[in-house]
Amino acid sequence: MPDTEEHEIASLKRRRNAVILAHYYVHEEVQALADHIGDSYYLSKMANETDERTIVFCGVKFMGESAKIMNPQKTVLMPDMTADCPMAKMADLDRIDEVRAMYGDVSVVCYMNSTAQTKAKSDVCVTSSNALSIIKKLPNRHIYFVPDENLARYVAGHLPEKHFIFHDGFCHVHTSITKENVERAKAAQPGALVLAHPECKADVLEIADYIGSTSGIIDFATKSDELKFIICTEAGVFYELMKKNPNKNFYTVGHRQYCPSMKSITPGKVKACLENMRPEVVLEESLRVEALRALEAMHEMTE
Numbered sequence: 001m002p003d004t005e006e007h008e009i010a011s012l013k014r015r016r017n018a019v020i021l022a023h024y025y026v027h028e029e030v031q032a033l034a035d036h037i038g039d040s041y042y043l044s045k046m047a048n049e050t051d052e053r054t055i056v057f058c059g060v061k062f063m064g065e066s067a068k069i070m071n072p073q074k075t076v077l078m079p080d081m082t083a084d085c086p087m088a089k090m091a092d093l094d095r096i097d098e099v100r101a102m103y104g105d106v107s108v109v110c111y112m113n114s115t116a117q118t119k120a121k122s123d124v125c126v127t128s129s130n131a132l133s134i135i136k137k138l139p140n141r142h143i144y145f146v147p148d149e150n151l152a153r154y155v156a157g158h159l160p161e162k163h164f165i166f167h168d169g170f171c172h173v174h175t176s177i178t179k180e181n182v183e184r185a186k187a188a189q190p191g192a193l194v195l196a197h198p199e200c201k202a203d204v205l206e207i208a209d210y211i212g213s214t215s216g217i218i219d220f221a222t223k224s225d226e227l228k229f230i231i232c233t234e235a236g237v238f239y240e241l242m243k244k245n246p247n248k249n250f251y252t253v254g255h256r257q258y259c260p261s262m263k264s265i266t267p268g269k270v271k272a273c274l275e276n277m278r279p280e281v282v283l284e285e286s287l288r289v290e291a292l293r294a295l296e297a298m299h300e301m302t303e
């Protein structure tokens, strides 16, 4: 990124009283100009804790929406409003009503990667870093988890006391990582540990040495004495992995570990949104209030 653009963004940020939040999956030049970089739980927490009046959310739409749901008094800008997560729209709202009618004692748990409408119909929201601990604490035996099936099955495998009802949502980036590709990467890098995100398919998780959220993967690799890691999540995470571990080697599985939505955000769009103060996340107040319960429940149950 040219120095001048970086300085212009810094000065606009001061003028707009803005903070820049960036997900680990965005381009590294966007991560480089952020005040806070993290996974969706950490960024949601930062959005609540920051004092700035304007939040520039370098991530996909559900992240900006979640920041606005919890912080209606702040202006939430998205550098690219078309950056959306296809999985977020995969939950079926009518099916949630059907499942509630079918099971009296059910908790509807939505992944953070869901629309405001889905959050409004859910009891609690979770991320990949807190899903297991939150669902374990829920008093209900029946759990309807939307929309990601792989994460739901991974959590269900750790909670045999619960009865899970699954939905068939998925992340196209994580499900495109195949067991065959991971095995090929292992053969090319003997001794490398496989670190996988729970949005990956079950047969990939079976051969992983560690399964965890994006932050969990970074922490594991950073604390480990090992030097070689095969990373099964979106490749944007390599920026933080290499920053924290310049002496270690990280490998992809040699397949498409690239989220086009996350990668649509550029420094130029960050600058433009600060100049124009748009695109801005706007939500109907009734929807915002309904969706707030699930997010507040997540933050309360995590702390």
Ligand code: SF4
Pocket: 025, 060, 084, 085, 086, 087, 088, 113, 171, 172, 173, 174, 234, 259, 260, 261, 262
């Ligand atoms: S990596 Fe997958 S889950 Fe994350 S934003 Fe992209 S499509 Fe959605």
